[in-house]
Amino acid sequence: MLHIVKSLTAFNELVALYRDGDQVLLIENAVYASNAQHPIFPILKELEVYVLSADVQARGIQNRVSPSCRQISFADFVDLTAAQKNSLTWN
Numbered sequence: 001m002l003h004i005v006k007s008l009t010a011f012n013e014l015v016a017l018y019r020d021g022d023q024v025l026l027i028e029n030a031v032y033a034s035n036a037q038h039p040i041f042p043i044l045k046e047l048e049v050y051v052l053s054a055d056v057q058a059r060g061i062q063n064r065v066s067p068s069c070r071q072i073s074f075a076d077f078v079d080l081t082a083a084q085k086n087s088l089t090w091n
Contacts, residue, residue, distance in 0.1 A: 004089040
């Protein structure tokens with residue numbers, strides 16, 4: 001499953017549903033969690049995490065994204081969606 005996360009408030013629920021083989025894509029304000037200094041980041045370290053680069057750039061945090069979170073383009077977003085059988089968007 002692809003978990004598309006839009007806000008920081010969804011992480012505790014997401015972790016309860018995350019399974020091996022799932023992927024997490026951070027978009028909109030959720031991209032702030034990709035900073036290793038963010039309080040939510042320790043949760044992400046155990047997950048396969050992608051970050052939408054357009055949202056990272058829009059928030060000016062390009063140099064703060066952890067290397068463990070792969071930055072991807074909109075085209076890569078489409079590829080992730082196609083690769084997973086299901087997706088769930090977290091607001």
